[in-house]
Amino acid sequence: MKRILLALGASVFSLALIGAGVVMWGMNALESYGKTPLNLQQERELDVVKGMNARTLGKELMKEGLLSEGWEFDWFLRLHPEYAGIRQGTYAIAPGDTLVDLFAKLLDGKVKDFSVTLVEGQTVREWSARLKTAARLNWQEDAFLAVLKAEGDSSGLPEGKFFPDTYSYHAGQSVTAMLTQSYRKMQQEIEAAWKARSSDSPLKSPYELLILASIIEKETGKADERPLIASVFINRIRLGMRLQTDPTVIYGMGERFNGNITRKDLQEDTPFNTYRIDGLPPTPIAAPGRAALMAAAVPAKADYLYFVSRNDGSHVFSKTLSEHNRAVNEYQRKQK
Template sequence: MTRLLKTIVTALLSLSLLAALAAYWGWQQVQGFADAPLSLDSPIEFKVERGTSAKALGRQLVAQKLLADNWQYPWLLRLQPELGAIRSGLYQVEPGTKLRQLLALLVSGKTKVFSVTLVEGLTVKEWQSQLQTAAHLSWVEQPFLKTLQDNGDTSGLPEGKFFPDTYSYHADDSVLDLLGQSHRKMLQELNSAWAQRAAGLPLKDPYELLILASIIEKETGRADERPLIAAVFINRLQRKMRLQTDPTVIYGMGERFKGNISRKDLLEATPFNTYRIDGLPPTPIAAPGRAALMAAAQPAAADYLYFVSRNDGSHVFSVSLAEHNRAVNQFQRKAQ
């Protein structure tokens, strides 16, 4: 081998070595860049719009000051092209998240999950106010009525027909999807309670059971008392006695209720004044939970016809009017 040829080979080997060293250095730079935490001091919601490419995402990260302007990002996508298959949506990003982890999250499509709890004992109007302020939930007007219509219910009476529970959703999901779940769950729970009802109940159909359950829900929050409250109302219905329950009066008063019921209110003729009407009111007055539905379906085996509050969340139950009046004197009139 001539001296010139040796020189050329040596030069080529040196250049190859330098190229290899440069490539290794570049690879290390890219890997270090990918495993460095984003510039993030607190959790954020990070939105990837539909149609955003991985390259556009890099510009978005720089614009939002999560990454410094860099040369490593395009090279990371070349070295690991699978990290570029990002999906749109709203993501929760925590402090300490690395770029590689962020890209893996966006590739997974595991968008942020939100939840809303529809509390038992509340009305459709109260739930609507809550849902209107729920984060990232797509709103439509009259969602409860629209949900009923979408499910074949044209009655125009949404009260009580949605099950109280915690529901999950993703950003920009429609409120109709959430309420659809709630409505279908109420139908399921109501039909289950109706199928398990005790024999001889003075209730014509599942809707009447739903109405009664809503009253039970409003009368007590104590699990041990629900079957007893149900027994009182069932016994009164069987004896053709009026229910005389304050929550129905309050519901019928609507916005006029300011915290107290007057004698005039009890004498007012409204469809919901059970001091004036016979039987059940025309619709539920709130959303009953599973326990209230089952209490209406399976009331306690008790002869009670009356109950009065002890002012501590519990009630005194009585068989006779004389017993009831004594309890009223003890727990209500003395407290006034």
């Protein structure tokens, strides 16, 4: 009897050892399962929508072939109950990411960042076209005007009032939040430029500075020329000369502009034709960047009244009309 009991005890002990071994093997297998890379060849987006939990996420991963089907996922979740707290959003997953890596992102809410660049020197119409096609951005018509209204800007004129920069957002985010950030940033930049303006500046308001900066932005992309371009316009304003700048004419033409300005265009009466009006146009003609704003605020100390393009991105500056005409003949009419 004693031998039977000893044998039975030994059997139970052996079964316990085997059971413990199976459990350890299972836990190790599940840990290994969680550290195995997902079936992914290139980076892609993963949407965790409202109402999706860890279990339904697993089914979606299997459906899309990112995770092999089997018993492991359900048991993996039982081993890690903390994974029940995943957050909704759009996430980026890349080759080499494991199930553990994925859940770490989902628990921390590390959603994918998207970005869009609002280019300096472009108009609200051009920005609207860009924002409409921005990936996963919630575009709304009249978003620019909605921001102006919300910010208490009673002018209702959005041109030039939004700062050009690269802005980040999350999938599905409203464009209004981005434009609000852009508007407020432009207000800060204008205020800084206005405070830094030359003591003898003829500009009467921050808005006039913004208008001039937009013209400077359109006239040159060369950083070292902006203060010189600004000096020409400031000198003309002081002397009561018309600005006679082509970008304002082009802006006034709107969608009619086909790449060329004719003599008839220069003679057309529009609020933006600075060959026909005195002083600045009524609004900015584009979105100026920080450098153009500062150039308008602190122009170069120079006596230039004219400039003409060399057709290589740079300009020739002149103090007199005769000098300017010679430069026009050389660089525009190709006459020596």
